[in-house]
Amino acid sequence: MADTIITLAGVSKSYRSYAHDFDRVLEILTGKARHQSFHALEPLSLTVSKGEVIGVVGKNGAGKSTLLKLLAGTLQSSTGSLSINGRVSAILELGASFHPEMSGHDNVYLTCAIQGLTRRETDAAYDAIVAFAGIPDFMQRPVKTYSSGMLMRLAFSIATHVNPDILIIDEALSVGDGVFARRSFDRIMEFRKAGKTIFFCSHSLYQVEALCDRVLWLDQGRIREQGTPARVITAYSEFLQQQSAVVAPPEAAELATSTPSVASVNPGVPRVLGVAVRVDGRLAKVHTIQSCRNLVEVEIRFRAPANLPMPSVGVIILGGDGRFIASAGTVNDGVTLHTGADQNGSVTLQLPDFPLLKGCYSLEVYLLCERGLHVYEKVRQVAELNVEQKSLELGIVNLPHQWLPH
């Protein structure tokens, strides 16, 4: 195919384990294997076209990072052939290629040189890299004196300013503080719009589904499924739910211990000022409600700086096991938010005749970008809803329905 940019043919990666250190030397000297292999990635064949956005999902240890490192060139495959037609830039481990003793300035030139840029090309990109990273006063200091946030900013800025044909992102959509996270997200969206090929690995299935054209689901080093995001993400979600029946998912465990406090305060980005949950007008943190009878209202107050597009809001209802039960978002529902002169605004989600059946539920609130993709702030467990029912319906939801006797 003329527009094929990445071709993997039977590419695998095994890590070697030696009984004795000297076995490695003997292997190098004789060329005969004296190691035991741990297969991180089984032979894998894949073709990626120019401009495709590929999502990679899978549990920890599934081989996602190994695949991305092979594509980025930080690992060499054990078998197979890997052909890449273009410059690859990877955001895998932020600051991985930095030399701690060198200044930020020198590390820009070093990293660009590793990426294959000439001195002149780096000169041309330097000012934009520094401006995007937003740390001009620190560029002459050794990077070992940088905070982790500054390292992240500089690494992200370099990775996205070397004009790559292929961008590889591993769990890095929220880089640094709130303002920079928003800018980095916009930067990635620019790449998508410009028709660059993107490999995007994330545990956020929502973002993977929203961003990607195709999704690979890796499991135990193999492609378990690949195809359209809707199909693969659905299959993967079901798999996770089956797994959660055996082991509680991290999200559920986290939920049990999280507090409904505001995660961070960044004055330059939209933030949640407060969330109030009322049932039939009564405000509380823990509600006991009757299924299909009460009005549940979630009021979200937020602040949105005028320099950014108006944010959107999403509310998720989770079951007691952490499973997503339902969600509602202003972007999906076509609702535009407004703020006053003081940049504060509020929106209320109404759930009349709360249709969930008996059980224990919790609510999460998200303040998102105007596209509903980038999360500015997440407020967990804003309220607990203990639903009771007098009737004998089964399941988790009472769907609007009617009977037509003939």
Add this chain to the structure above:
Amino acid sequence: MSFWLRLGRLCLDSLCVPIAAPFRHASLIRMLVQREIAARTSGTLLGKLWPLVQPGLQVLGFWFMFAVVYDMRNARGPSFLQYLLLGMLPWLCLSEVLSRSTGLFREFSVLFARSPFPLEVLPSVVVVIPGIVYSTVLVLTTGWMLGVVAALKAVLVIPLLLLWALPLLLLCAVIGLFVRDFGQALPFVLTLLMYVTPILYFPDMLPPQVRDWMWLNPLADWMTVIHGLLTGTAFPMNSVWRLAALWLVLLVPGWLLYRRTLLHVRELL
């Protein structure tokens, strides 16, 4: 693929890949060399001149010791200092390159452990500074002692020596990675090697029975070649053939081991 075809390809790779690396990654090598010079000389008054001043001062030291103090001109004729410097400067270059190559992978591990750093540039990085510095000093010294024609010939000496030393460099890097004692022992071995090589003395000062075995020391051949080339005496073709043969014998194993080691080095460090 037949054995001979594979061998031929290996020979070609062993020569082409390390030599092509400086051209493919010129920007990166320049960056690393500049960084090294800056690290060595930052805060000093002479700055970037220091790498040249140091061997220059060594030349002056040799001149003072052997031309002034010991007055070797009287003992061995006027050419002793010339003989010493023409052999000593290439030797110092070779010694510096080989000593540093034993820690090649560890020295640069910060850069390549988690990034797509092209490992094939490492041999080039360690030869660039000694190569440029000692070539410059050798050319100036030769010009001062033997004139312009000899100085022009001297331009070839260090590049040829380093090209010949490439398999040794690769082997030292591999051995140094796995046997850390090697890096500690090599400087002493090189010093001993300097004493058994006719650098500090004329070959004819050796006892005849020892002189008969000098062909076993390739560095003695190098000294003969350098002096033959620069002073215009009879060119020792036997030494040239021996050096070329040894180079060819070592090149493929050196490259093969180095290439195999590259597959392990990121996991190991």
